[in-house]
Amino acid sequence: MDIIVCVKQVPGTSHVEVDPVTGVLKRDGAAGKLNPYDLFALETAFRLKERIGQARVRTLSMGPGQAVSSLLETLYMGADEAYLLSDRVFAGADVQATSYALKCGVEKLGKFDLILCGKQTTDGDTAQVGPELAEQLGIEHASNVLSVDEICEDSVTVTMNLDQVIQTQRMKLPCLLTIEKDACTPRLPSFRRKFATKEDAVTVFTAADVPDLDLSRCGLKGSPTQVERIFPPEKGGGREMHEGDGEQLADELYGILRSGKFL
């Protein structure tokens, strides 16, 4: 069985700010890290491999060259092979263009039975790339998967979270699953695997390595959505500030709660 796990490197911290004077985005100094939600997809893949015996787990990412470090981490954790699709033609991609690039990456890897993704990323927070990737590949998907209950040669049974209900369903392979946070406890990278892994163990593809890449569907050019402007969040008007000692503040707060009929 061939399992592909799609991962993303996200900023180490979520602190990107606009300088109020120059309007320039302030650089985020911290190094990137593996998207925390992807850890659950990786762990699910490793457990499936252990359960099935004969299986290969490959990881795939699209992003800048620095993302190699996150892919190496997936190898330390237990992935058999890791691939990075990296090229400036993919820059400025929205959900549509990102999932197109990943589709090309998946096709480049060849045969697969199951694709696993994290539920969402911590930087984009959209949770939309997995389902769009499935559609681009012409396969079905299930989002917010809580558990993979059964797997056999041609189907997988999963339980997924649909807010008010929990649904268990059998899906034909190949298909794509996005794994819910806390679906399992992710393992740590293994030191033994780290020592055994060469630094150049991640295969990096550029746009030139992808046959029949449609450049009009890549990056900013392939993105139907466009960012018109970015701006700091507006400040609410009409607020009232209260200062003073604890006694005074408690009094005023009490007064507000009372007059608002909250007490």
Added chain:
Amino acid sequence: MGLVIHQEKIDAAAAAKLAALCPFGAISYDGTLQIGAACKMCRLCVKKGPEGAVTFEEETKPVCRKEEWNGVAVFAEQHGGSVHPVSLELLGKARELAAVTGHPVLAVLIGHRMEKAAEELLRYGADRVYVYDDPACADFLISPYANLFEDFLKKAKPSSVLVGATALGRSLAPKAAARMRAGLTADCTRLEMKENTDLVQIRPAFGGNIMAQIVTPNTRPQFCTVRYKIFSAPERREPRGEIVRMAVTEDLLRGGTEVLKVIRKPEEIDISDAEVIVAVGRGLKTKEDVRLAAALAEKLGAQIACTRPLVEAGWFDPRRQIGLSGRTVKPKLIITLGISGSVQFAAGMRNSDRIIAVNRDPHAPIFDIAHEGFTGDLYEVLPLLIRRIEETSHV
């Protein structure tokens, strides 16, 4: 289309300036300037860099015939025949958006035994409700739902499509958008309409303290998802408008998934429906101090909620977390205690009717969105407030 580097205008000094300017570390220099795959096309190098060093070349993209796409559509989510309240909120917003362009408000409903649900949608402002009613649609199945949604989109040709950012919506909307090769903006917190029918979609971006205004200028339909409790449901009224029954053919029901079991989730903590919320953040020093806030919550009949760090610290159930990675709430009153107010947190509660913030730091961003700000130590204010409430309730 894209960034063009004019190497002849770039020396080492200009390159250093450009490299320092790029927030994503995508620019490097080894005699020639390189822009790497980390580029996010923010174009700061164009706007703020040395004049003419990096330019942005527009290429006119083919624009679709926008006038062929008419209507603001809402995907109406239902479970067991009852419409999810987020769909009603979206109908209210759709009405506002449609007023700008004179478009009709459409709703699409997929399920089984949908008569009542369809009428509800008319009562909440839909001009036309397209109904796909079939026993095979009783449970959510990705392929049939996507096929029927696509059938609606191709027949009704709505210009904008609003979908609730529920588990189901976040699964279906991207599938449909990818199939239509359409733009999709997730988790919008504000929507506006331009007179040329471009939907202005505003959402927090880059995971940080930045808002992005996003448009889909060249293609239709334009998809967005919006979370529950971001907008307000309109007044229920007498049903106007019409119900359009759509054919559900075998072909559209095809798929590779079979539902084995559906169980209703047990009643659980749900802060998103709470009318009053007491929320705590990192100003709380120890896990034991939660009871201070809990005492106030009890007096107010409020639900207790928290910020992400407290969930990560294991002090709270994740279902009590407010924010982008937690729940969105819109209570009548929210009191935040020791919360600085990151944009992620604010995105989950800024639409609350009344926000009272208590924080020691007078410059905390929470005070920018609070209606009443209290600069003070929650450890001083809270016990005094609770004592005050207890004194009066004994009288």
